[in-house]
Amino acid sequence: MFCIDNNSAEFEPDAGGLAKLEMKALENVETRDYSEFETSKVAQIKVYPNPAADILNLDFPEETPTSAEIRNLQGQLVNNVQLAHGVNNISVADLDNGLYLVSAVVNGQRIVKKFTKIE
Numbered sequence: 589m590f591c592i593d594n595n596s597a598e599f600e601p602d603a604g605g606l607a608k609l610e611m612k613a614l615e616n617v618e619t620r621d622y623s624e625f626e627t628s629k630v631a632q633i634k635v636y637p638n639p640a641a642d643i644l645n646l647d648f649p650e651e652t653p654t655s656a657e658i659r660n661l662q663g664q665l666v667n668n669v670q671l672a673h674g675v676n677n678i679s680v681a682d683l684d685n686g687l688y689l690v691s692a693v694v695n696g697q698r699i700v701k702k703f704t705k706i707e
Contacts, residue, residue, distance in 0.1 A: 632699075635690055639704035646676045648694060656692040658683075680705050 634647035646656060652674070658667040666688070669678050680688075683705045691700040 633690075633692060633694070633701055635701045635703050639706040640680050641706050642679065642681045644678045644680045644690070644703060646671065646678060646690065646692075647674075648692075651694055653692040653694050656690055659689045659691070661687055661689070 632649055634645070634649070636645050636647070648671075652671055654671060656669050656671055656676075656678075657665055658669070658678070658680075659665055666683060667678070667680075669676070671692070685705055685707060687702060687704055689700055689702050691698055693699075
């Protein structure tokens with residue numbers, strides 16, 4: 589038996605192996621109005637060009653963090669860069685070819701993007 593929710597659906601194969609889905613009505617469902625809650629913006633980061641050969645641009649359209657980290661897929665820190673307002677040009681010329689993760693904390697949220705380094 590497969591139960592999606594104790595009050596909503598059950599899945600039972602019959603003796604011939606065929607599936608039967610039985611839907612049950614939900615009772616005592618509570619609804620809430622969330623209109624009074626403020627929705628938070630998810631911080632954005634633009635990373636381009638991707639793939640990158642020499643220069644990687646980091647663009648924070650809203651608030652600029654003070655620094656960003658570039659890590660390889662083994663989690664090793666390969667570069668920690670200080671950022672300025674607007675588009676930041678980061679040299680990736682010394683990195684080996686491969687996949688990397690760039691991360692920064694914006695408004696308390698860690699944003700992580702991947703990029704590929706090529707020759």
